Amino acid sequence: MPHHHVITCRNFHSGTWHDDPADTIERHNPATGELVAIAARSSAADVDAAVASAATAFRSWRKTLPADRARYLHDLAAACAPRVDEMAASITREQGKPLDEARGEVRKFVTALHYYAEEAQRVFGRTIPNDTAGFTSIVEKEPIGPVAGIVPWNYPIELIGWKLAGATAAGCTIVLKPSEYTPGCAQILSECVAEVFPPGVVNIVHGDGRTGQALVEHPAIAKIAFTGSMRTGQAISRSVNGITPLSLELGGSCPMIVTERADIGAAITGAARRSFRNAGQICIAINRIYVHDAVHDEFVAGLAAAADALKVADGIEVPSADVGSMTMDETYQRTLDHIADARDRGARIVAGGGPVTELSPGLFLRPTVVDDAADEALVMHEETFGPLVGVARFTDLDDAIERANAAPGGLAAYAYTDDTRETFALARELDFGNVAVNNVDAGIMNAPYGGRRESGFGSEHGHEGLESYLQLKHIRLRH
Numbered sequence: 001m002p003h004h005h006v007i008t009c010r011n012f013h014s015g016t017w018h019d020d021p022a023d024t025i026e027r028h029n030p031a032t033g034e035l036v037a038i039a040a041r042s043s044a045a046d047v048d049a050a051v052a053s054a055a056t057a058f059r060s061w062r063k064t065l066p067a068d069r070a071r072y073l074h075d076l077a078a079a080c081a082p083r084v085d086e087m088a089a090s091i092t093r094e095q096g097k098p099l100d101e102a103r104g105e106v107r108k109f110v111t112a113l114h115y116y117a118e119e120a121q122r123v124f125g126r127t128i129p130n131d132t133a134g135f136t137s138i139v140e141k142e143p144i145g146p147v148a149g150i151v152p153w154n155y156p157i158e159l160i161g162w163k164l165a166g167a168t169a170a171g172c173t174i175v176l177k178p179s180e181y182t183p184g185c186a187q188i189l190s191e192c193v194a195e196v197f198p199p200g201v202v203n204i205v206h207g208d209g210r211t212g213q214a215l216v217e218h219p220a221i222a223k224i225a226f227t228g229s230m231r232t233g234q235a236i237s238r239s240v241n242g243i244t245p246l247s248l249e250l251g252g253s254c255p256m257i258v259t260e261r262a263d264i265g266a267a268i269t270g271a272a273r274r275s276f277r278n279a280g281q282i283c284i285a286i287n288r289i290y291v292h293d294a295v296h297d298e299f300v301a302g303l304a305a306a307a308d309a310l311k312v313a314d315g316i317e318v319p320s321a322d323v324g325s326m327t328m329d330e331t332y333q334r335t336l337d338h339i340a341d342a343r344d345r346g347a348r349i350v351a352g353g354g355p356v357t358e359l360s361p362g363l364f365l366r367p368t369v370v371d372d373a374a375d376e377a378l379v380m381h382e383e384t385f386g387p388l389v390g391v392a393r394f395t396d397l398d399d400a401i402e403r404a405n406a407a408p409g410g411l412a413a414y415a416y417t418d419d420t421r422e423t424f425a426l427a428r429e430l431d432f433g434n435v436a437v438n439n440v441d442a443g444i445m446n447a448p449y450g451g452r453r454e455s456g457f458g459s460e461h462g463h464e465g466l467e468s469y470l471q472l473k474h475i476r477l478r479h
């Protein structure tokens with residue numbers, strides 16, 4: 001049952017919670033304005049204590065057997081399972097996505113724990129014959145050390161799950177810094193962790209960017225796993241000076257190409273889902289669509305109708321709604337600015353276009369499609385992070401691919417075509433870390449997931465996600 005109380009989010013390290021600091025951050029429900037969480041705004045000293053806890057625990061955790069780590073992760077999944085509804089309600093009340101969607105997110109988090117529990121047992125080194133008789137080289141993979149895991153608010157528990165599960169499965173300990181917009185689910189998680197894990201393996205510090213900065217700059221942190229905006233990713237990259245291993249999962253502007261040989265019905269369904277789910281606040285959301293001139297009118301009419309048919313509502317009151325409240329004033333305003341900018345540059349608004357007035361002052365926007373958007377329009381090259389998608393036409397596929405590749409970032413691209421040659425051209429020439437053809441699920445748990453260019457580097461998911469927490473050691477034996 002959803003809890004209608006204010007969640008107090010406390011720092012968790014050394015297996016226990018620490019006194020409420022004087023300095024706190026309040027989180028209000030973006031749909032209603034009610035106070036829903038109070039979290040610590042941790043100081044550098046709080047961060048220091050959490051990192052010390054992770055560093056101490058690492059000494060013994062790194063020596064545990066993979067099968068033991070698997071058991072801990074399966075046990076954590078079991079401890080979280082009864083709290084799925086509670087975590088989901090906290091996410092909806094802080095972040096805005098409808099309750100059913102939030103439940104789906106928490107279930108994916110639980111799946112990530114099980115997945116890496118199994119993957120922990122599939123880490124192997126190798127032996128290498130030497131050129132000199134009597135020598136053998138062994139390459140071993142060792143956990144890298146205490147990890148800093150910093151996450152944004154759009155998938156508050158799923159993104160924590162990838163980092164927590166990958167790092168601890170590899171034999172690392174971790175200090176997590178949830179977003180200041182969505183601290184509640186991390187508090188619930190800490191209660192599950194306390195039941196299961198040895199002290200210090202999983203630690204949580206709450207706070208905003210200053211807390212995050214103190215964490216990434218801490219000398220005892222051996223690896224930084226960051227998910228968030230390009231701007232913060234660049235700031236972290238500068239502040240660590242290129243020494244601390246870093247993975248950056250950043251944003252970007254994701255394109256979709258629909259050719260004249262596509263199944264237009266399927267393309268419309270895919271576009272509506274991946275443009276507007278989570279109110280467009282997804283790093284792999286479709287921002288811009290290039291449609292072949294011959295199928296343009298049919299596609300746009302279908303997409304506009306699909307957008308209009310989406311149910312926008314308070315995600316607690318209507319758990320099955322398609323689109324809930326947006327999360328931040330800033331992204332809400334940016335979406336409105338991008339709509340105005342596209343219109344000023346000659347685009348036509350064919351669906352949505354502004355707030356759902358009866359739900360204001362909640363941050364509810366109608367799913368919006370702007371057609372014939374100029375390449376210069378902001379929606380066609382900046383990440384909006386809202387329920388807005390821009391459509392443009394093409395006649396030559398190479399030209400469409402070039403335009404798709406031109407905007408900053410290289411996280412995910414989508415294409416619809418039933419032609420084999422076009423499929424391979426699109427799959428090979430789209431310069432993105434994830435390309436989905438005839439579907440819109442670019443990220444799955446057992447395949448590597450990561451960006452290119454301004455969208456960052458490093459992989460999460462899959463075996464590669466685990467490898468990112470390991471370092472190599474060459475052992476040369478004379479025998």
Ligand code: NAD
Nearest residue numbers: 151152153178179208209212213228229232249250251283
């Ligand atoms: P953000 O960069 O503002 O914040 C992300 C996290 O970093 C938060 O926990 C924040 O407190 C912390 N932070 C802020 N400044 C910091 C600093 N100087 N040092 C260390 N930590 C700092 O991003 P956001 O607004 O929370 O999230 C939205 C962005 O995240 C979008 O751009 C989206 O595309 C991106 N994102 C990417 C992926 C991916 O897998 N590539 C997934 C989800 C979201």
